[in-house]
Amino acid sequence: MAERIFIQDMARHVGAEITLQGWLADKTDKGRLQFLRFRDGTGFIQAVVFQKEVSPEAFDAAKKLTQESSVRLTGVPRAEPRAPGGFELSVKDLQVVQIANEYPITPKDHGVEFLMANRHLWLRSPRQHAILRIRARIIKAIRDWFDNNGFLLVDTPVLTPSACEGTTTLFATDYFGVPAYLTQSGQLYNEANAMAFGKVYCFGPTFRAEKSKTRRHLTEFWMVEPEWAYGTLDDYMRVGEEFVSYVVQTILQERAPELQTLERDLTKLQNVTPPFPKISYSEAVEILHTHGYPDFQWGDDFGAPHETVISEQFAKPVFVHRYPTAMKAFYMALDPHDPKVCLSADLLAPEGYGEIIGGGERSADLAYLEKQLAHHNLPREAYEWYLDLRKYGTVPHAGFGLGIERTVAWLCKLDHVRETIPYPRMLEKIYP
């Protein structure tokens, strides 16, 4: 029995007889010669079956293979400049596991609705492989960076008793007779964890029940949120630019073939190195005034077109800091030099990808937070534990959240986040 190997290790086995286990991606029938495009989950390779080189039974089986039939191939890999990928398998024998039914996703064009309804099968295509391999590597790079920079992974709960920020719509569920909600952020728990461990991060799914229907929204998405004690706004922006640059440069190094599959222009990613440009909200408003939005009012939030105009002025991601206090969450610290603005900052990605990070310095002031809770009509009793953090050794602290799917969409240059996660959850869509 030939040694069973994976396509990703093919180069080490040139000239030796091996066995691959996988699926037929596509086939070209040339009569006495069959080209099989074969995949095993680790890659794609072309296999060639000559009638005179295999048994009549094996050749007949090869001719009858349908798209996505499962099959074991035994043969000899060799370098072959005519084959896509540079390697080709000369088949000596094959064993059919199942002849697949007529497969819905053909090599021709399909519409979004059809592909989304067949997401469980769409995942088998080379493009989806490239995207999800990049996603997995981004997640590893994120965790590596925090683990290597003194942050401790401290998980925050998915089921929560109340809204974290009181602003967005939550998914409600029944928790033994009392209402509970799927988390919209680990933020508040992160602050408690930072007071316990100094530098922490959480990483997990996040849920928003808002009826957002755009290319950058999911109802279930993944977010990494670091938080650290004694952090300031300036610290946050330094951490953010080092962290994001590490993730981007790691993907450029480690996932070059996948970026090539997606035909990603790499030059714009190669630019992503510290430091990033940093402008205030007020400076951003001035940019809008001179670039097509002369009527934009100070105090209004940026929409998608505004974010695009601002980010287009820079070759790197840009931090916009010191937003109007009224626009941001209740816990943001005020700027001591100008209380109309708070010590918050968002990071806008280039190429129109918009906000990928939001964060800032949190208020350490008990009296201010009590006032803010009342001002935002939030029930104080739900936040007693949070206020405790300002009673028992309060310190300045900062943190931020980075959206995984928007980061994947940016690095892959996708026009919609729905392809950045295996099973996207979107407005009124939960199948498959």
Place this chain on the structure above:
RNA sequence: UCCUCGAUAGCUCAAUUGGCAGAGCGCGCGGCUGUUAACCGUGAUGUUCUAGGUUCGAGUCCUAGUCGAGGAGCCA
């Protein structure tokens, strides 16, 4: 929730002024020893989204609904 657009074969789409339901791909059969979304020949495939209406006659026009796409707001 609002605005715009759309729904015809398994898929992607066409169908003139309201007048016989079409093509390509995929699938079946036959051919081909270098194909890359192969090619050549040949064959089968329809609740035209749903309900109602106008009409001699509706894929086409009208009303309501369902589903989808793009965008807005909100956000990561």
